[in-house]
Structure formats: C-alpha cells, structure tokens
Amino acid sequence: MNDIVAGYLATWNARPEERSRLLAEHFAPSVSYTDPLAQVSGRGELDRLIDGVQAQFPGFVFTPVGATDSHHDQVRFQWGLGPDGAEPVVIGFDVVVLDGEGRVADVRGFLDKVPA
Template identity: 75%
Template sequence: MNHVVDAYLATWNAAPAEREQLLAEHFSPDVTYTDPLAQVAGHAGLHALVDGVHAQFPGFVFTPVGAPDGHHDRIRFQWGLGPEGAEPAVIGFDVVVLDDAGRIRDVHGFLDRVPA
C-alpha cells in the first residue's frame, strides 16, 4: 500500500517530464479521476489536472497524512497540500482502485479542508 501511495503523491509532485514517466508506470492508461472540483480520464487528463493544481498552488507539495488503509484492490489515504515542512493548506482523502497489474485505475477524491 505504501508503495502505491508514494507513487501517487510523487506523480502529483513531479515536474511534467517526470510525471509522464510516473503516469505510465503507476497508472492504468484508462485511469479515471473524480473529486468535487474535477473529473478527468486518461493520462493526458490527469496530467493536465496536475498542471492546473501546480499553477494554482505554486511551490506547494503533496505529503501523506497518517497511514494508508486498504483491502482487495482498494487503498484509502489522506494527504496534505502546502508549503514543504509547513501545515498543509489543503487536506484531502482519496480512494484508489487498482487494476489487475497493480496500477491505479480509478481515483475517488474528497476534500476535507480547503482554503477560503
């Protein structure tokens, strides 16, 4: 579980070229992502979404909050987004569903705390 969460957060933190490699390695080509603010599909859709988050929160990083939990092909975990080493400005909770190869196929995101 930790490996999947680490790869997921690394993808959200990566620069575009590295992100493409991480998407190819850890995400199914037909990945779907849904949260209260976005719904995208495929590597290109997720790549564009991450670019948008980087533009909205320059210099912020995603970090794990607490320990992941999972069963079968599902993993849930909480994450924070904020300046490195500081209290996260945003806290969210994601559930990922893995495909048969162990790659992330679906992401269901929830936002627990967002700035005003």
C-alpha cells in the same frame, strides 16, 4: 500499499518532464479521476489536471497524512497540500482502485480542509 500512495503522491509532485514516466508506471492508461472540483479520464487529462493544480498552488507539495488503509484492490489515504515542510493548507482523502497490474485505475477524491 504504502508504495502505491508514495508513487501516487510523487506523480502529483513531479515536474512535467518526469511526470510522464510516473503516470505510465503508476496509473492505468484509462485511469478515471473524480473529486469535487474535477472529473477526468485517461493519463493525458490527468496530466493536464496536475499541471493546473501545480499552477494554482506554486511551490506546494503533496504529502501523506495519517495511516494508509487497504483491502482487496483498494487503498484509502489522506494527503496534505502545502508549502514544503509546513502545515498543509489543503487536506484531502482519496480512495484508489488498482487494476490487475497494480496501477491506479480509478480515483475518488474528497476535500476535508480547503482555504477560505
């Protein structure tokens, strides 16, 4: 399941020219994503959401925080967002549900630490 998290975070960190390939590889076509600030459906909307996050936090990267936990077709993990090599400014917690092909079909995100 660590590979699922690695692919997920790589997609959020990718530049637009690489992100399309990563979205197709790691996310189901009809992926749904919900967190306290956004709710989108499909790879195209998720791609635009990632663009928005990267614009809001230029130069920041997503990194894993702590251990990954999973059972059945679900994975939960904590992530950090901050300058590369520095303490994360934002910390969140996501639960992803996989489709029958091992791609992310549904994401439920939570924010544990956000800047004031």
